[in-house]
Amino acid sequence: MKIGVISDLHIDRHKRLTPEDYTHELVNAIQKRKIELLLIAGDISNNYKLTHKFIYDVETQSHIKILFIPGNHDFWATDTDASSAEILDYYMNMEACLIGNPYHLNDSWAIVGNTGWYDYTYASPEFSLERIARRKYYGATWQDKVKIDWPMEDRKLSTIAAKQTIKDIEQVKHKHIILMTHIVTHPRFAVPMPHRIFDYFNAFIGTSDFDAIYQQYDIRYSIMGHVHFRNVFEEQGITYICSCLGYQREWRSDNIAQEINHALYTINI
Numbered sequence: 001m002k003i004g005v006i007s008d009l010h011i012d013r014h015k016r017l018t019p020e021d022y023t024h025e026l027v028n029a030i031q032k033r034k035i036e037l038l039l040i041a042g043d044i045s046n047n048y049k050l051t052h053k054f055i056y057d058v059e060t061q062s063h064i065k066i067l068f069i070p071g072n073h074d075f076w077a078t079d080t081d082a083s084s085a086e087i088l089d090y091y092m093n094m095e096a097c098l099i100g101n102p103y104h105l106n107d108s109w110a111i112v113g114n115t116g117w118y119d120y121t122y123a124s125p126e127f128s129l130e131r132i133a134r135r136k137y138y139g140a141t142w143q144d145k146v147k148i149d150w151p152m153e154d155r156k157l158s159t160i161a162a163k164q165t166i167k168d169i170e171q172v173k174h175k176h177i178i179l180m181t182h183i184v185t186h187p188r189f190a191v192p193m194p195h196r197i198f199d200y201f202n203a204f205i206g207t208s209d210f211d212a213i214y215q216q217y218d219i220r221y222s223i224m225g226h227v228h229f230r231n232v233f234e235e236q237g238i239t240y241i242c243s244c245l246g247y248q249r250e251w252r253s254d255n256i257a258q259e260i261n262h263a264l265y266t267i268n269i
């Protein structure tokens, strides 16, 4: 089976193109490359209804199954009638959402997914926890602070996300596992340091709470997003994939078809 992997589409952030343009181009790429199942590692949009509509539209037009996990942006609650916790509930009721709902691909493979959450451990050690918890640096505010209203602090959320992931993996632990998170779980995908801004903001990129999961279970592929890299590497039998489309300003060309084709990674199972 040919599985497509993509992340961080941010379909509502292009200056000129509409979400429908993103749907159209992604469906085109799926058909051209004969992808049979698509995995999206979060950050489709800044609004949960739009994120849901995009998944529905791509599924309906491509006639393939989509599995996803929400990213931090998909939880933004400022322009909606719902809290971030209610938005999580909404996603968990969607068939396409992997959280609490591992997917059996066949007799020997399963897909498990969770947003994960950042636990501040990727920041440079020069910053105290109190300094990072302010989520403000050089006049810039980490936008999740303003747009997300989780009822608990980030490090606790990261622990809960890792525990939920273990619970889900336990259901399929006799199989090879494709693990998908939004938050980065391998430090090689953090922004390289020293870096003027990301020595601080790497705090909100990754987590160390998943480390034990790689030791304990048969993870073969680990997919993540969030950091807007496009990169793949292998380490100790695990292929780590970061296949972000990212914002228009980060693209190398002005051609969405070319950018989607470049970001979209495929796995053959």
Ligand SMILES: [Fe+2]
Residues within 6 Å of the ligand: 043, 071, 072, 073, 182, 225, 226, 227
């Ligand atoms: Fe993100």
